[in-house]
Structure formats: structure tokens, C-alpha cells
Amino acid sequence: MTVISTQEFVANQNMYFNMAINQDVCIKRNEGMFYIRYNPVAETNNYLCFEPDDEFYNSITMEEARRKLHLLVDRLYAKK
Numbered sequence: 001m002t003v004i005s006t007q008e009f010v011a012n013q014n015m016y017f018n019m020a021i022n023q024d025v026c027i028k029r030n031e032g033m034f035y036i037r038y039n040p041v042a043e044t045n046n047y048l049c050f051e052p053d054d055e056f057y058n059s060i061t062m063e064e065a066r067r068k069l070h071l072l073v074d075r076l077y078a079k080k
Contacts, residue, residue, distance in 0.1 A: 003028055 001024040002016075009016055009027045016025050016036065025036040060068075 001026060003033070005029075 020036040
């Protein structure tokens with residue numbers, strides 16, 4: 001484990017990021033420490049993709065929302 005100061009990290013970020021691939025790197029700041037850990041990204045893109053549900057099909061369009069909002073604002077100002 002390598003412990004460095006924030007000034008040292010700022011001066012040599014790439015070096016410490018490369019170092020974090022093989023070992024733990026800690027940045028000491030005041031009373032605490034930040035840990036830099038390397039986590040490789042998987043080659044396959046396993047992104048979550050959800051199918052539209054009933055809420056999606058029951059939603060309103062932006063134009064319909066804009067029209068309803070204008071009616072609401074008109075009613076609020078009509079009360080004054």
C-alpha cells in the first residue's frame with residue numbers, strides 16, 4: 001500500500017493511477033484517506049435495458065404537458 005499526500009497526487013496523477021492497477025494507493029487528506037482502486041471495465045457491454053411498461057404507454061407527450069401547464073398558469077393568474 002502506498003500512502004501519498006494530496007499535493008503529491010495532484011502533481012503525479014497518471015503515475016498513481018497506473019500504480020493503482022497493481023497495488024492499493026491511498027491519498028491522505030487531513031484526518032481521512034481516499035483509496036484508489038482499479039476496477040477493469042468488462043469488454044462486453046452488459047447495460048440494463050428495460051422494455052416499456054404500462055406507465056410508459058400511459059404517459060403524456062411533451063406538447064400535451066405544455067398545453068396543460070399553460071392552462072394551469074392561466075387559471076392561477078385569472079384568480080388574482
